[in-house]
Amino acid sequence: MNKTVNINLANTLFHIDDDAYNKLRRYLESIKRSFSGTPGSDEIIADIEARIAELFLEKMENERQVITQKQVDEVINVMGQPEDYMVDEDIFEDEPKKTYDAPRSKAKKLYRDIDQKYIGGVCSGLEHYLGFDALWIRLIFILLAVFTGFGLIAYILLWILVPEAATTSQKLDMRGEPVNISNIERKVKEGFDDVADKVKNVDYEKVGNKVKSSSKTFFDAIGDIIMFLFKVFGKFIGILLIIVGATALIALFIALFSVGLLNAVHFPGVDFYEIVGTTGVPVWVLSILLFFAFSIPFFFVLYLGLKILVNNLKSIGNIAKFSLLGLWLISVGTLFALGIRQAAEFANVGSVNVREEMVLENPNDTLIIKMKESAYDHNMENVHFGRMSFTYDENDNKILISDDVHIKLRKSVDSMININIRKDAHGSTLLAARERAKAIDYGFSIAGNEIIVDEHLVTDVSNKARDQEVTTTIYIPNGSVVRFDESTRGHVSSGILNDKGYYRSGIIGYTWTMGEDGELKCQNCPDEPEDTDEEEEGGKIIINEDGVDINLKDREDSFEMKINEDGIKVKAGEKNNN
Incomplete structure (x- = not known):
């Protein structure tokens, strides 16, 4: 069992065992003795202690880890011993100074060089990092700023970041x-030498230094303003993130406990989930999964906003971060x-057909x-899945109804009238889809010469909402007269051939005769549409065997274009109101 002590090294607290502490203490005392009386010794020793603290932090996995003697030896090996660098300058006054031949670092770090700066030290810092002369880097920034504007933006961003x-x-x-004793000593002494040289050459460099100092003061002021504005903007972003994160979390908590878990608030979508969903997962489980999937990202948004506003905010720790990340990934x-399982329920379509032959009381009368x-109130729940909705039957049992029913008309192959009802539904397998289609309740009836089909299909809630659909196809023989009642509007299918080219509900209200070719012939349709009002309002477009005649008019002028076998004729002019 080893004794541990707490030390403050470069304003950083470390836990270190007693043997390692004694070795580190002796090492630092030897460094202080070595630099005693050296110009800038206090700064050298402070920088050495700061570097040792950095090396300790790099080797620590967490803030409670204890520094051992092994780690102290590794740090001393990096920094070197004071005797490796010291030289008796009185004896070897004419000899070149011996230094410790330490390897250079493999990678440089990007900093702004404030000693050689003119504005923010960005270009001089890039000189060290990239190996290019700062003059060329400054010229590149100037050219990009003048011709594209990007140079100024890039410089400001680098200045800030x-x-x-x-x-x-x-x-x-x-x-x-390498950041070791030798280089720290050399760098500090270079600073003192620079100061001495400037003092000696003060008269020679007086004007240049004064101008440079003035420029630095000016740009430093600009830099302070930019940094202030950036900090204000950052605080605003932090406040915005806190508001967004907190609001979302509160809303998710309310939704989870009032709807998902306790069902304290009656939300129609919760009931409808049981009809649409096929996974078998209870609502409360799905609610918890959705809560974690959305709340964890918003929690980190809130945490990020707090980190921006509060500089010394305590970290939640890696364990908590990775636990939340794992929970989010699982959700x-x-x-x-x-x-994917839900989507698989719509992978197959199953159909069943019911075909019957009908006998009318008066076959020669108009069909x-x-x-x-429908006797059902299909807007009762006001929640829909496609064209399907909830309602209740006469026994107050909840059922599903849909108006997704269509009517087709075809020519019969014989002299009989037939009706075919095709029921469609989706399912995870073809067999499951067919079983669901069979469960659809849909019928028709005959009253005199009227064929009456149901307005809605009906199915039990246990069959779920799976795009149930019914298509009624009526086959009538050649020469039969037929008319669609107004009640069929919105349910007539496309593809019913007719000699007028009417589309879907356009055939409603007219009397039609089934032709030999399977095309309906209109008995009471207007020969030509009235175009008097259209010509007065906006002109007309006529397409017939003579070609295409376009006449567009407004209140100020007119435009006419005619296309036929003779070519294209275009006429434009002012409208004659006389």
Whole structure:
């Protein structure tokens, strides 16, 4: 069992065992003795301690980890011993200074070089990182700013996002040099040498330095303003994220407990889920899955907003983060699997046909096709799945009804009138779809010369909503006279051939005779549509055997175009109101 102590190294708290602490203490004391009396010794020692703290943090997996002697040895090996770098300058005054030949770092880090800056130090920092002269980088930014505007935007973004090399360790990282005792000492001494040289050359560089200092002061002020505005904008974004995240979480909590779990609020969609869904998953389980799938992202949105506003906000920890991520992945994955299973319920279409032969009381009379008005209130629940909705039968049992019924008319192959009712439904398998189609309740009746079909199909709620559909096809012999009642409007199918080219409900209200070719012949349709009002309002378009005649008119002028075998004739002019 080893004793541990707490130390404050470069304003960072570390837990270190007693043996490692004694070794680190002796190492730092030897460094202090080595640099005693050296110009800038305090800054050198402070930078060395900061670098040691950085190395410890890199080796720690969590903030409670204890620094051991092994880790101290590894740090000392990186930093080196003071005797590896010190030279007796009085004895070897004319000899070149010996230094520790340490390998260069493999990768540089991007910082802004504030020592060589003119505005924000971006270009001088890129010089170290990319290896290009800062002059060329500045010219590139200027050209991009002048010709595209991108240069200015890129510079401002780099100015905001790239940190400045403030400490000696950061300056060495910027140049890709190992951050050890030798380089820290050299860098600090270079700073003092630069100050001495500037003092010696103050008269020579006085004007240049004054101009440069003024420019730095001006651009520093601009930089401070930009940073202030960026921080204000960041705070605004943080507040917005908090509002969005908190509002969404509150709404999801209310929905979960009032609808999904307790069903305290009657929501029609909850009942309808049982009709549409086929997965067998209870509503409360689906509600919890949906809650986690949506609430976890909004929680992190809220957390991000708090992190933006509160600088020292305590982290929720990696365990909590990964647990929430895993829970979210499980919820989304489960919902995805349920969605695939739900989609499979509509993969197959099953059909059943019921065909009957009909005998009319007076076969020579006009056959009238009507629809029986439904006795059910299909808008009772006001929730629909396609054209299907809830209602109740005469015994107050909940049923499903749909007005997805269609009527077709075809020529019979014999002299008899036949009716064929085809029922369609979807299912995960063809057999399941056919069974669901058989369960559809739909009928017709004959009253005199009227064929009356139901307005709605009906099925039990246990059959679910699976795009149930009914198509009634009536076959009549050649020469039969037929008329569609107004009640069939909206249910007449397309594809009924007629000599007028009317589409779907356009044939309603007229009397038709079935032709030999299977095409209906109209008995009372108007020969030509009245076009007097159309000509007065906006002109006319006539298409016949003579060609295409287009006459478009408005209140100010007229335009005429005629296309026939002679070619194309276009005429435009002012409208004659006389």
